[in-house]
Amino acid sequence: MTAVSAATIDDLRQMARSRLPRAVFDFIDGAADDELTLRWNRTDFDRIAWRPRVLVDVAARESSTTILGARAALPLIVAPTGLAALAWAKADTALAGSATGAGVPFTISTSSSVRMEAIREAAPDARLWFQAYAYKDRELTRSLIARARVIGCEALVLTVDVPMLGRRLRDLYNRFTVPLRPTPRLLWDMLRCPRWTGQILLHGVPRMQNFVDGKHDASVASLAALMTSNLDPALTWDRIGRVRDEWGGKLVLKGILHPEDAERAVRIGVDALAVSNHGGRQLDAATSTIRALPPIVATVGRRAEIYLDGGIRRGSDIAKACALGAKAAMIGRAGLYGVAAAGRAGSDRALRILAEELDRCLALVGCPSASQLDPNWVDLRD
């Protein structure tokens, strides 16, 4: 099978698994501790059944919506993923290109492995968003978001569920580090995965390019250490207000799971919030996002847009999130599996699969427009 003939996101995942060294695949695929949240993000989608309507004219279907006031062809946003070049050289530009082709926003990770300015250069028409953390070093945060403004990012996505890094056991057991440590297993895998190894030899080991500023040591290890040592476990709500003022544009808070935090975010004046548990990579046993969504929607109402990420592997998952009140879904791993399988062709395919599945789902549930979906369409199974 080639990426272009992949029928599902899971097909792309299997292709990614065979193309990547085990430690790299596990870094993308894995999650924190017992990976309960990773599983629940999926199984809780599977507990939602459709209550389809029949004899509805679904000859013309509409998946498009507005996201932060601008038209998007799908209720979808590509989520930020750091060090994506581990999956494929310049994966960030491939994903930005695919997102633009699909008519949806792309979020640049603060830890992207292509510099944000280079992503803009490669994707001049992209709807770019920039994801940041409110770092201990306020000057570092200020300079990153100032650069995001210069390249025309239309929203700042502030990730708030990382007071410290979660512990990912697959990474620990694989001895996965940044930069990659040459364990016997990795060396064996590099021989087994010549296409991946060839890219690394050609393009170098991925580094967090946004931190290369001439002031700090630019080695791969130092940049990774700079990022992690700057995470702020003392971060609280008042700083969010200050970052909002410094940014001055549209603000999305990513990593909300509790309705009281959603309320607080809305009071601070965020434009949107992303119901997210970081794909299960931070707090294990955190509630699945599709379960967290309805009470947050009930609290926030129309005061801010609500997005959901975690476990989106089917177009029908996007439709389920919309039915339960999300304005759009975000994808992390689905895009990464695609790009890891075959670069830009693979990420194009991932987005195409999701768009086609969403369209077919709308027809079969008897809803001509994704924005008309509501809780009436779904049934929560025990």
Ligand SMILES: Cc1cc2nc3c(=O)[nH]c(=O)nc-3n(C[C@H](O)[C@H](O)[C@H](O)COP(=O)(O)O)c2cc1C
């Ligand atoms: C390899 C990888 C790297 C990630 N890097 C970041 C990041 O730099 N910043 C961030 O806010 N979220 C990051 N995330 C989390 C995603 O933005 C998103 O919340 C999550 O992947 C959604 O779950 P899904 O992968 O099941 O779609 C990362 C996720 C993965 C899989």
